[in-house]
Amino acid sequence: MKKYRDIVGDGGSHILDQVGQQMDRLKARMDKIRHKVAIMSGKGGVGKSSITANLAILLSLQGHSVGVLDADINGPSLAKMMGARGQKLKTTEEGVQPALGFLNIPVMSMDLFLPTDETPVIWDAPTQQDSFTWRGSMEVTALREFLSDTDWGNLDFLLLDLPPGTDRLPNIVKLLPDLGGTLIVTIPSEVSQLVVKKSISVAKNILKTPVIGLVENMAGYVCSHCGTLGELFPSGNVKEWVQSLGIPFLGKIPFDSRISASADSGTPFLLEYPDSLTGQAFREIGKKVKEFFKVS
């Protein structure tokens, strides 16, 4: 396997120096953040971003300083969920100032850089016969910049909402050697579990990062007409299988259509409906995350 330097020749050392300096800045920024938490699932659409946003709001309401980083470069939705869309980013001597979402929570997302809703992120190989694309590189580069050039300041928690898929995770997590823990999200369906199992393998065996536990999201639906808790996905015994893999089970979050409405309208669900079943479930999970980090 050829190395980057072999390929880019003389120009390479300059780029390598730049990357090195950026990694130094990144380390200095990250040293000011106590706990870095990755939210992952492998599968898309299971509610990673929604859980990231609500966990951030919960921790902030409880007096912790918290920031959120949308590591999904392709389908960024966290800025919208945090009520931070459309803000112009400013750069000061301290670095890029993140957008501020609900409760002034700092938010960084590719969404803040795209000129229109319709703009996709595309990295195209220059010719059909080019046998590599710059894709992995571009994604990691963008995240390295979000981590190294953003003025996060001192934080108790930085929550990273990871993209779906397993193949890109190693390169993302390499940027954060002191990742404190990963929170894994699934929905009850066996199809989802099949994909999520692969993520657990990645977290445990490849990334070797501590796993905080698994959250079962969309666990049932409360009918807004009759109040019955109905089945949304067939409920395999998620708790049992995840515990058999040696992963703590953190709890179930029932589906509440008001969460999606809150995300769309830009008002935090946990502020509007703190005593809902779903709100209570979030608080239980938040408590377990804090216990994991021995934070009171």
Added chain:
Amino acid sequence: MKKYRDIVGDGGSHILDQVGQQMDRLKARMDKIRHKVAIMSGKGGVGKSSITANLAILLSLQGHSVGVLDADINGPSLAKMMGARGQKLKTTEEGVQPALGFLNIPVMSMDLFLPTDETPVIWDAPTQQDSFTWRGSMEVTALREFLSDTDWGNLDFLLLDLPPGTDRLPNIVKLLPDLGGTLIVTIPSEVSQLVVKKSISVAKNILKTPVIGLVENMAGYVCSHCGTLGELFPSGNVKEWVQSLGIPFLGKIPFDSRISASADSGTPFLLEYPDSLTGQAFREIGKKVKEFFKVS
């Protein structure tokens, strides 16, 4: 930008020859398939695989020969949904024989190649400073093999279930220059629409492939207790915004928890519940897909 040949040197021509031969085989195979349809959304978890599986079953029940290709290398779930998991693949003189799902529909998926449920697909850069990964390449290589080395035989339809994300789509679609049309899937939430808009841009402006139309999935939930059609996601006017983008609106599919149960248990929903609201919705959409291809 350096070209593949510049990097790999002498060894490169051999690999390029191999790729060239593979593309010739791919073309010969694809010439025997009348209509290639890509199912995409950009967003994960909106039901691409479920729609692919049920559309394949519907077309097959109506007498068309159809195959399905799971282009989601990271989170393959189509083999399970088609009841084809765990089959051993055989190779004959004609090529790799695909697994056979419900109604003997041929299925190809990375899932059939992974030794255990837990095995993730990972392409890791060799060192942290290596500024590119082989990821894009590996994914395209796997799909090129699925298309070129699988003995699909003569088919009326090949349905491709594309992975979430927009950045990889151009390289995937380059493999199929005669792609007949794309079917775009969203759920009603604004957050999903934000991501799906990017896919529509990719389909229309970058891939320049014909768009069959958009399907609104998970459009409401029928309570199994009281039968009321409740809201699952807040229903923005999907039909209106998609038509304003010049994309036909193909219809709404309400959420039916029995679909997920069917996918998990390996029995086709459309065979078990043909007259359900959701079954009727699938038939309406199937009809529009066939009208698009002028197939009776």
